[in-house]
Amino acid sequence: MPLILGHEIQKGIFFEGWYYKIVLNDYENTLVVIPGVHMNDSNRHSFIMIAYGNISHYFRFPYETISSSTDEFHFTIDNKKNIFSYDQLIVDVKPNSDDDATESFQLNLTLSSNLLVPDLFWILPGTMGPYSWIPTMQCYHHVLSMKTTIHGSMQMNQNAKQTISGIGYIEKDWGNSFPSIWIWGQANQWEHLPATSSASIFFSLALIPWYFNLEFAGFLIVFEHNNEFYRFNTYLQSIIHDLMIDPDTHEISFDVYDVLFQYKLHVSSYSNGLNNIDGALLYGPRSDRMIKYVKELLTKNIHFDVRLSKLVQNMTSNNDDNNLFIKHGYYEEIIFQGRAQSVALEITGNVKWLSEKFRQAYENIYPWNFSLIRSIVMHYKLILTSILTMIIMSFIFAKCR
Known part of the structure; x- marks a missing residue:
């Protein structure tokens, strides 16, 4: 019996997936590769999902053909023909009759210089911190690498093999189902960013089911700038203001602050006002099966505008200004400002309801109030x-x- 997460899963609903986002320097599309497993009481299988542009492919494999290490991140599918780890991504897939796929792929990539998100403390591991210890969470999430350097070769169908290089990102999810509502985004390529500087961002906002049939709006946000990590999330008591979402144009905007209101991160997406932008439709776990319903945007038509600032109080208020922070004597010292390109973005479910949940939770929380x-x-x-x-x-x- 294969081991997943170091445990032998005997029964029940369970999924685990690893997400590789690959932006190739000499290739016009962003490529996503997602290996994983899904099981319920009557069916188990492993899979490899590949997407680019508005195209996606889902390759199925017998569950018994997977193997994984309990000591390190090393996962294989189809009797070790496909290998996934921190430093290796090898894929060799062709569509069969049981697959939802029409193209073949061969990837032989080496990954290096992984930028790992450090634990805050041993009792606050990974991206989710103390929530990692909570049993029976619907979905767990962990960023494996904010940025990784990629070199190797790629071949699609019968086209000539290409030598490629680029930048990647790795994360994983596991549990029994995705949330019913979420917003997720990631980017680590920027317009006009100096070669001596670096920046990466990941954000996830979702409606989280809790015990006793309760639910709450939670979020995980990590911004890296020059190898310094700025975390804004629910368990650190960060605060989100002015969350706005337009599911038609895929434009979002929000401001998030740390609990002490020392730092502010502004994120907004920009799509030139285009409606119904094509995205790749991915499979995701819902109830007890994998369903094709997750729309992921991997297009050059969307950018993220990101600004990280330090909030400074100069004790000089300006009652004539419409900005509440300026009225109370705060101003921003900009640490980073840039536009991200080659982004990935998902907006799923009734996000207006999610926005209202965040408004109710945080609308009256300001530094001068507490x-x-x-x-x-x-x-x-x-x-x-x-x-x-x-x-x-x-x-x-x-x-x-």
Whole structure:
């Protein structure tokens, strides 16, 4: 029996997928490769999904042909013909009658210089921090590499083999189903970025099911600039303001702040006002099966405008300004500002409902409304994190007894 996540999965609904986004320097399209497994009580299979532009392919394989390592990220499909790891991406697939695919692919890529997101503490691992310890979450998410350098060869169908190079990104998801509503985006290529500078961004906003039939709007955002990581997420008590989403034009915009209102990250997508931009339709786990319903945009028609600022209070208010922060004496020192290209973007489900959930949760949270709490967090945030972790660990221990 193959091992998934170091455990032998015997029964139940489960999926795990690894996501490789590859932007090739000499190739006009972004390529996405997603190997994974899906199982329910009556069916198990492994798969390799490949997408570019508005085209996607889904290749099925017997579950028994996979293998994985418990010591490192190393996953193979079809009796080790297809290999996926931090430093290797080898794919050799041709469509069969059971596949939803029409093209063949051969990739032999070497990945190097992976930019890993460091853990905050051992008790706050990965991208999800303390939520990684919560059992029975619907979906877990982890960024494996914010950026990786790619070299190798690629062949599609009977076309000539190409020598290629580019930039990549790697993440993984696992659990029993994707959320019902989410927004997800990623980019690590920028217009006019100096060769001596680097930047990468990942963001995910979703409606998260919780215990006792409750649900909450949660988010994970990581921005890297010159190897320094800025994290904005639910478990760190970050705050989102002014979330706006237009599912028709695929334009989104939001501002996110850390709990102390020391940093502000602005993200907006820009699509030239185009409606109904074509995207690749991907399979995703829903209920107990893989369904083709996830629209991912891999087009050059969409960009991300990103600005990271440090908030500074100069104690001089301006009551005539419409900006609430300026009214209260805050101004921004810009750390990074740029336009990302070759982005990936997903907007799925009733995102207007998600936007309303975020508005209800954060609309009245500003630094001038809770200065006492900010002071407490500033001096005792490590203690608060330890208390939170102890509560979570006690809950897990009680559930496991």
